[in-house]
Amino acid sequence: MEPKARYDNYRLVRVTLKTDDHVKLFQELEAESDSYTFYGHARKVGQDLTIMVAAHKIYELQDLIERYDFECKTLESNIQKLIDDEALTIKSKDTPASEFDWDHYFHLETIFKWIDKQIAENDFVEGFQIGSTYEGLPIRGLKISKKSGNTGIFIDACIHAREWIAPAVATYLIDQLIHSKDPEVVDLAENFDWYFVPVLNADGYKYTFEKDRLWRKNTKPYGRCKGVDLNRNFDVDFGGIGASMDKASYDFCGSNAFSEPEALAVKNFLDENAKKCNIKTYYTLHSFSQLYMSPFGWSAEPVKNHKDLKKIGEKAIEAIEKTHRRTYKTGSAIETIYPSSGSSRDYVYTNYDIPIVFTIELRGPPDTPTLFILPAREIKPTCEEILNSFIAALNEARRLGYYKCN
C-alpha cells in the first residue's frame, strides 16, 4: 500500500491581522501558495487566523513576520507528531462491535458493525439509509423511537471527513438514548424520535484513516482536483460568501447546488420525511472551535426565532460549562465563526418547517494546538458535555412551546 500523507515538521501558527496590509498579505498567500494551509480566510483587521505552514516554508514565514510585523504564535511545531500519537488510539479495522467505546477512534467498518449491533439488540431501534456516497458506500442512519406521536430530531455528523470527534459524539448520544437510566436522558429517549446519520461523508472519513488524516471534503474528482466541501453544496446562497469556486480550495462548493450525492441525500431524506416524521429539530456536528451556532452563516439578518435560539443556545452552553468547565460560545454562525454559504444548517432552516437548528463545533478551542486531532482522552468528556447540552437545549425549546403536539 502507498504510504499515507505525512506532515513532518509542518507547523501550526496563529496570526493576528492588525492592518489592511496584513489582511492583503494573507489573502495573497492563500491564493498563491499551497504551502500554507488556511483554516479560515483572511477577511478583516482584528482577526486571528490559524494556518499550517509546510516545513520548507518556515524561514519564509519568519522573514514575512519581520517585514510585515504581525503577531504570530506557534501552536504546534510538528503536526505529524500529533497524527502519530493519535494513531496509537485508533482500534484496528477488524475490531468487533463489542469493543466499541469512547476512549478510542474507530474505522467506518467498526462504526457500521456497532450500528448493526444496536439495531439487532433493541426493538425500538431501526436502521435506514439516506443514499450512497460517490464511491458507493451506504450513508447509514439509525432511528430510535419508543412511541408514536413524538416530534423528530435529525442529527448528522462528519460532513467534514477529518472531524473525528463528531461521529464519536453521535454514537455516544445513540448509546445513551438506548441504555442510560438517567431520568433526564430517558425522558428525551421516550419523548422524541431520533434520526442519526453518524458518518455523512463516509468516503472522506475512510480517506482520513487510510490516506490523509487532514482531508475535509468528499472524494469526487473535479479535473485534476478532488473533493467538494459538502457543507457548501446546499442550495442556499450557493457559491456566495465563504465558499470557493476554485476546485483546489478546501471550501470548493461544487459545480452546482446538490452536485454531490451526500448533500443531496440529506435533502432527499428531509423532503420525504421532515413533515411526515414531524421533524422540528436539526443538529449538525462539527469540530473544532467550541461553538453552538444557529442560522444564518450567509446573512447577518437575524432569523425569525433568533431570540429563542439564543436562549436555547445559552442554556446549552451553560450546561456544557457545568459538566467539565469548557467554555463554548453561542450565537448565529455569521457572528460566532465566519460567513459561509451553502451550509446544511441554513438550508434546513430555510426550506423546512424545522425551527430549532444548530451547528455544534465541538472541542477544542479556536486556538487549539491540535486542530481536528483531538486527543482520545477528550472524547468522553466532550460526549458528556454535549449530552448535557441536548438535555438543556431541548428542555428549553420545549418550555418555549416548540414541541407541542397539534
Ligand SMILES: [Zn+2]
Ligand atoms: Zn466542519
